[in-house]
Amino acid sequence: MDWPFLIDVAERLLTGVPLTLELAAISLCLGFILAVAVTAAASSGFKPLRWLAKLHVELFRGTPLLVQIFVIYYGLGQITLLRGSFLWPFLSQAYWCAILALSLNTSAYGAEIIRGAIAAVPDSEVEAARAVGMSGLLLRRRIIWPIALRYGLANYGSEAILMLKATSLASVITLSEVTGIATKLIASTYRSLEIFVVAGALYLALTFLIAMGLHWLERRLNPHMRA
Amino acid sequence: MALSHLDQTFPMSAGAEPAIATQGLIKRYGQLAVLKGIDFEAHEGEVISILGASGSGKSTFLRCLNLLELPSSGHLYAFGEEIRLRRRGDQLQIADRKQVDLLRTKVAMVFQNFCLWSHKTVRQNLMEAPIHVQRRDREEVGTEVEAALARVGLQDRAEYYPAQLSGGQQQRAAIARALVMKPRVLLFDEPTSALDPELVGEVLKVMRDLASEGRTMLIVTHEMAFARDVSNRILFLETGEIRAHGPAKTLFAGGVDARFDQFISHFTGRQ
Numbered sequence: 001m002d003w004p005f006l007i008d009v010a011e012r013l014l015t016g017v018p019l020t021l022e023l024a025a026i027s028l029c030l031g032f033i034l035a036v037a038v039t040a041a042a043s044s045g046f047k048p049l050r051w052l053a054k055l056h057v058e059l060f061r062g063t064p065l066l067v068q069i070f071v072i073y074y075g076l077g078q079i080t081l082l083r084g085s086f087l088w089p090f091l092s093q094a095y096w097c098a099i100l101a102l103s104l105n106t107s108a109y110g111a112e113i114i115r116g117a118i119a120a121v122p123d124s125e126v127e128a129a130r131a132v133g134m135s136g137l138l139l140r141r142r143i144i145w146p147i148a149l150r151y152g153l154a155n156y157g158s159e160a161i162l163m164l165k166a167t168s169l170a171s172v173i174t175l176s177e178v179t180g181i182a183t184k185l186i187a188s189t190y191r192s193l194e195i196f197v198v199a200g201a202l203y204l205a206l207t208f209l210i211a212m213g214l215h216w217l218e219r220r221l222n223p224h225m226r227a
Numbered sequence: 228m229a230l231s232h233l234d235q236t237f238p239m240s241a242g243a244e245p246a247i248a249t250q251g252l253i254k255r256y257g258q259l260a261v262l263k264g265i266d267f268e269a270h271e272g273e274v275i276s277i278l279g280a281s282g283s284g285k286s287t288f289l290r291c292l293n294l295l296e297l298p299s300s301g302h303l304y305a306f307g308e309e310i311r312l313r314r315r316g317d318q319l320q321i322a323d324r325k326q327v328d329l330l331r332t333k334v335a336m337v338f339q340n341f342c343l344w345s346h347k348t349v350r351q352n353l354m355e356a357p358i359h360v361q362r363r364d365r366e367e368v369g370t371e372v373e374a375a376l377a378r379v380g381l382q383d384r385a386e387y388y389p390a391q392l393s394g395g396q397q398q399r400a401a402i403a404r405a406l407v408m409k410p411r412v413l414l415f416d417e418p419t420s421a422l423d424p425e426l427v428g429e430v431l432k433v434m435r436d437l438a439s440e441g442r443t444m445l446i447v448t449h450e451m452a453f454a455r456d457v458s459n460r461i462l463f464l465e466t467g468e469i470r471a472h473g474p475a476k477t478l479f480a481g482g483v484d485a486r487f488d489q490f491i492s493h494f495t496g497r498q
Binding site for chain 1: 293295324327328329330331332335336338340342343344345346355356359360361388404408
């Protein structure tokens with residue numbers, strides 16, 4: 001084992017961790033907001049809106065994230081109208097293209113998780129809330145959402161882990177996050193085994209931290225299941 | 228049933244306005260008529276047991292009184308005002324959300340399956356509606372929660388979650404949750420049907436105490452001895468209609484209605 005080399009690699013890859021975390025965190029936040037909007041649209045009384053929500057989910061869940069990244073990064077530049085618009089300063093940068101693709105992608109899965117979690121809230125507990133005079137936003141805020149959060153948390157946690165790993169795809173559009181730095185190191189050293197193993201170990205450590213955080217949060221939110 | 232509620236004069240007993248009344252209440256599920264025009268009134272201080280076989284419509288009727296079930300037609304009155312419903316297709320809908328939410332704070336319900344909020348402790352379950360729906364003072368509510376827990380014998384279970392309690396304890400907590408809202412009427416929908424036999428007594432005891440202090444209670448139950456001893460009045464439903472109706476003593480003495488006598492003989496015969 002070439003320990004000095006491995007440590008050197010680890011140190012270089014660590015410099016990509018902030019970008020990896022940043023991509024994942026921003027995309028998850030934006031994706032969550034979008035997912036809530038999509039869920040709301042999916043249960044709206046207005047048919048075209050429901051249809052649009054369904055299309056959104058099917059489209060971004062049914063196509064590979066890599067293809068989505070390529071379409072946004074390489075494809076959108078062909079549209080002249082877009083190149084002249086105020087969006088171009090963002091869409092011309094790989095960073096924002098990656099954020100956009102990741103956000104759209106996770107919003108589709110997130111919407112399904114939220115929908116499932118809300119559907120899992122027991123009718124009896126909702127009925128008990130109606131029976132004490134709750135309705136509308138109060139009913140959602142006090143009863144439905146807190147219970148749904150507990151049902152959806154584990155699934156959303158898996159989605160967060162998937163997203164963290166999915167940020168590695170941003171390396172194909174030039175971003176120097178962990179995987180991007182790894183491929184560059186390999187190009188100059190040709191030692192792909194060691195470098196990718198270290199990169200993998202870094203992702204493992206990060207996802208482990210997320211899993212720990214989730215476990216802690218779940219325990220905190222579900223004292224009634226600890227018995 | 229063509230009823231014009233505008234010129235309707237209500238039959239009133241003792242000159243008092245009924246706490247809750249229905250007129251021509253009909254509930255249909257598609258072709259199936261579950262309630263076939265119920266005229267009913269309950270006055271303050273009455274304890275009324277609603278009896279009947281499964282499928283007689285007794286739970287549906289009770290659930291129409293706080294509109295957890297929406298009638299297909301008919302009228303519902305509470306504390307002197309008509310609850311506004313509007314027709315949509317072959318069902319009625321709530322016309323005034325606020326009026327119904329307010330009605331539900333005055334007409335509290337105890338469910339067969341307790342229906343406590345699983346993510347909240349017993350205390351949180353009790354605090355929820357007084358604070359967030361009725362917007363009452365937190366400290367005042369806190370004192371009343373303690374009192375309500377004490378009277379159902381759960382003062383040492385305030386910090387427990389529903390899943391950590393027995394069925395009887397959960398149902399007593401649910402009764403306490405209804406009481407802290409200071410409702411004018413209590414509805415009980417088969418409150419002991421989901422309980423193990425040895426836990427039924429503790430819940431019935433709490434209900435007996437409540438009845439003896441003059442509360443207005445409407446109880447759907449299969450506990451015949453309880454209905455006989457505790458209620459002033461019996462409403463006996465059969466296939467969605469009122470088959471017999473009258474003072475508990477009179478009906479249970481027998482000879483008033485043959486179907487009722489037959490119905491209670493199933494229960495008394497079993498004991």
